[in-house]
Amino acid sequence: MSEGNYHHGDLKNALIQVGVEILAEEGLGRLSLRKVAKQAGVSHAAPYSHFKDKQALIAAISTESFKELHIQIETVFLDYKENPKDLLVETSWAYLQFALTKPDQFKLMFSSVLEKEKKYPDFVEISHLNFQQLLIVVEICQDAKILKSGQASLTAVSLWSAVHGLAMLVLEGQISSVVLEEHGLKEIFLHSLNQIALVELK
Amino acid sequence: MSEGNYHHGDLKNALIQVGVEILAEEGLGRLSLRKVAKQAGVSHAAPYSHFKDKQALIAAISTESFKELHIQIETVFLDYKENPKDLLVETSWAYLQFALTKPDQFKLMFSSVLEKEKKYPDFVEISHLNFQQLLIVVEICQDAKILKSGQASLTAVSLWSAVHGLAMLVLEGQISSVVLEEHGLKEIFLHSLNQIALVELK
DNA sequence: GCTCTTATCTTGACACTGTCAAGATAGCCT
DNA sequence: AGGCTATCTTGACAGTGTCAAGATAAGAGC
Numbered sequence: 252m253s254e255g256n257y258h259h260g261d262l263k264n265a266l267i268q269v270g271v272e273i274l275a276e277e278g279l280g281r282l283s284l285r286k287v288a289k290q291a292g293v294s295h296a297a298p299y300s301h302f303k304d305k306q307a308l309i310a311a312i313s314t315e316s317f318k319e320l321h322i323q324i325e326t327v328f329l330d331y332k333e334n335p336k337d338l339l340v341e342t343s344w345a346y347l348q349f350a351l352t353k354p355d356q357f358k359l360m361f362s363s364v365l366e367k368e369k370k371y372p373d374f375v376e377i378s379h380l381n382f383q384q385l386l387i388v389v390e391i392c393q394d395a396k397i398l399k400s401g402q403a404s405l406t407a408v409s410l411w412s413a414v415h416g417l418a419m420l421v422l423e424g425q426i427s428s429v430v431l432e433e434h435g436l437k438e439i440f441l442h443s444l445n446q447i448a449l450v451e452l453k
Numbered sequence: 454m455s456e457g458n459y460h461h462g463d464l465k466n467a468l469i470q471v472g473v474e475i476l477a478e479e480g481l482g483r484l485s486l487r488k489v490a491k492q493a494g495v496s497h498a499a500p501y502s503h504f505k506d507k508q509a510l511i512a513a514i515s516t517e518s519f520k521e522l523h524i525q526i527e528t529v530f531l532d533y534k535e536n537p538k539d540l541l542v543e544t545s546w547a548y549l550q551f552a553l554t555k556p557d558q559f560k561l562m563f564s565s566v567l568e569k570e571k572k573y574p575d576f577v578e579i580s581h582l583n584f585q586q587l588l589i590v591v592e593i594c595q596d597a598k599i600l601k602s603g604q605a606s607l608t609a610v611s612l613w614s615a616v617h618g619l620a621m622l623v624l625e626g627q628i629s630s631v632v633l634e635e636h637g638l639k640e641i642f643l644h645s646l647n648q649i650a651l652v653e654l655k
Numbered sequence: 656g657c658t659c660t661t662a663t664c665t666t667g668a669c670a671c672t673g674t675c676a677a678g679a680t681a682g683c684c685t
Numbered sequence: 686a687g688g689c690t691a692t693c694t695t696g697a698c699a700g701t702g703t704c705a706a707g708a709t710a711a712g713a714g715c
Contacts, residue, residue: 300664685689
């Protein structure tokens, strides 16, 4: 368990953790297996005892990031549970904030570096969990007449698309700086949500 | 100009073209400078006469792809110019279709492999052009009471986010296959657009 | 206690990558 | 014709993902 040992003790999780750190400090483009290994204090091929290949490590980092996102949104969910209008705004805002504060983790999660063919069950599971969370928010808002009634799954996808798309475009610098600076992100965000909501939000 | 010559004649555009082909046939992960060079029939370092580094080539491929997208949407625009309702649906649908039929080009365009915004003026220019195109569509729809009046740029960003987000989530396989197969992409797409539009579309 | 098994980690190698420096080539201008 | 210069080649380097072979140590059974 201590450092310097031949057997690390918990190398698998250590590698995931180091991966997250590298993403935060150096970005997606500079995330290499060998660097992760070196930074974890093991030799360059050690990760292969725990991950089939680089894809598998990325899948694990991705899964870990989805868990972080889920926890973050769950916290907000509990805070605003009884107020559907705020619930919709704040959970969506939390999603956006996650994307902006941990851009490279967020990009990795949706970066198609993962050619998913059902090969990573943990990843699929946490993805499902996140969508279920979203569904609950939508259903609460539908009950409160904040969102149009009807197929909750359809509205959930629409809502997700709107927020996710905004996050992506902002991260890629595609939102014209003129528009961004004139209105500010929060106003743009609220404008998007207000398109979907039945009532004026905030 | 012919092949086999020491001087290629139009290597720069040839490299871009080969890059697009590799994206279509092998995907983003297998796009390397050396492979592009080999496939263009030149030595591995030849691209450096035309591009500062790999980023620059990617920027050029990206720019080229944005031009393709622009032309494709422009065609649809001209077809439905006089019918605002169809205009909104069909131009947005064209965007989605581009993403689905040329997934790796589309991913590359928004893949954050491009880090510098100001360094590639051609890229910035075509991006602006695309947003201007979108703005026109929004304004036409606002005039026709298809979209809420107000800041066109805000609504444009919302619309773009919604369609772009849906495209991304579909490409990444994040839309639950249950939802996708039950409703179909077109219905999901229309549901998203109907959230934003003032009238029922299609 | 001891051995044996096995997961874990190291070492070394390979092909491939992006990049740069040096040199070869040939189109073009005078 | 000769030379300039953009273009292309060759060769090298460090870094990459991956695999095979071997080293190590933790734990199980005796």
